Amino acid sequence: MPIKHKALNLKEALELYDLLAKFIPKNTDDIIDFAGKIIDNIIKSENSNNYFLSIQLMTGLSEKEILKMNAQEIFIAFCEYIAINRMLDLVEFCKKIGYKNA
Numbered sequence: 497m498p499i500k501h502k503a504l505n506l507k508e509a510l511e512l513y514d515l516l517a518k519f520i521p522k523n524t525d526d527i528i529d530f531a532g533k534i535i536d537n538i539i540k541s542e543n544s545n546n547y548f549l550s551i552q553l554m555t556g557l558s559e560k561e562i563l564k565m566n567a568q569e570i571f572i573a574f575c576e577y578i579a580i581n582r583m584l585d586l587v588e589f590c591k592k593i594g595y596k597n598a
Contacts, residue, residue: 502556504581510595512553513586515546520587530584531575550574554581 504512519541521533538547551562551570554577562570589595 502554502577502580504554508553509581509586510590512550512581512583513590513595515550515553516583519546525584527579527584528575531578534578535571535574547574551577 516534519534519537521530521537524530524533535547538544548559548562551557551574552559555562555573565573
């Protein structure tokens with residue numbers, strides 16, 4: 497299933513940050529490594545809800561549509577959207593303005 501690429505607006509980007517903040521790795525500047533470590537941290541937490549919510553936010557797909565995709569498609573979409581939405585820059589932006597996730 498092809499996924500339409502969508503850049504998030506600031507409100508949506510901050511929602512994404514709120515969903516993923518506790519899973520964000522501390523020291524990496526490689527976007528693929530960054531996305532992989534977020535997923536690793538989610539797996540270690542044994543709570544995939546934020547992963548699915550972040551995929552829904554980034555893609556606009558319903559939970560039902562996401563569950564029809566295979567795991568590799570979901571992982572690739574997650575990594576692509578982390579890059580498209582410049583999540584590394586968003587993390588730095590949030591730090592600079594003192595934004596604390598909800």
